[in-house]
Amino acid sequence: MARSMRSLVSERSERFTESVIREMTRLCLLYQGERGINLAQGFPDFPAPAAVKDAACAAIQNDVNQYAITWGAKAFRDAVAAKTKRFYGVDVDPEREVTVCCGATETMLSALLAVVNPGDEVVILAPYYENYWPDSVLAGATPRFVTLHEPGWRLDPDELRAAFGPRTKAIVLNTPNNPSGKVFSRAELELIASLCQEFDCLAITDEIYEHLVYDGEHVPMLGLPGMRERTIAISGLSKSYSVTGWRVGYAIAAPPLTDAIRKVHDFVTVGAPAPLQEAGVVALGLPDGYYSELVRQYRERRDFLVAHLQRLGFGCEPPAGAYYVMCDFDRFGFDDDVAFAHFLVKEIGVAVVPGSSFYPNPTLGRRKVRFSFCKRMETLRRAVELLEGIHR
């Protein structure tokens, strides 16, 4: 075949499109410039903790500027193990059970590449964080979706069981959840754990919002009976310490799983930023008061935004965790989420994410948009002022 007849890009890459979230960020800049308020992408617009920033600067000045050990600097792995013991009472061997990657994002992809064979199935709960589908495709897995039901984002036990079968290799579970804000209960996690054991598969848990819980508690799958050997627990610095640009995440898993993840990670990125892992040691060691203040501030942001969205006519409930709120917009005369999101960014000046980007079947998200509230109160106040324009 003539070369020009052949597609020069892979079929794999053609199976997914540009991130809708980043597209909304781009549109916000295009239509609004500096005036626009971007509540689409989940990054804070307030400073990271001073002690953590100082530690990063000091590490660079002290010439921690070369490759760290590929699976993570020893001091940072030790800090991950100490923090896991401190918060969840789970013993982790930092030498054999921790892999440090470039953000939870790379950690999830490296984990899937490490455990999935072509033709394996991966269970994903919808609405889901938009990376999981492309991650599964890149790893060669077939996703099996289970939809959570409103109100309350309920998990139907029969629907969940029906998604498991002989080809299931893993379930990807994100709690606290983006975009729904759901914090999975201990009973739900036990149900998932029992299916993982019955079908001899893994739980890959994305716990990046583990410290952002307003109602209920974060239950780590790793600590449930029978799950220590079959859980890959993923977290990172991005959300708990407001450093999404640093790209430091990690996986905790039993040694055979960790061995496989480390090999993939080595060939994908070699290692995560060395000086930022040093700063991560300081971050993970912050006192309890840091975390309670973080939650207090996020709860204030959540309560403010949700109350105003409800007053303005959006249909939404306060999320139990993470920093997003999914809203119905039935009152505004639009019946398409993409059209409504474009209206908000172009005419009102606030960027949000169309709900359809969180579902395998876009119609399930057609009547929703997602707001993020990881912003200074003054940013949220400005967003509310702009949103008043909906009624003008």
Ligand SMILES: Cc1ncc(COP(=O)(O)O)c(C=O)c1O
């Ligand atoms: C559920 C979830 N996982 C992972 C990430 C990205 O984490 P990281 O910055 O550590 O790659 C995000 C960011 O929005 C997220 O919402």
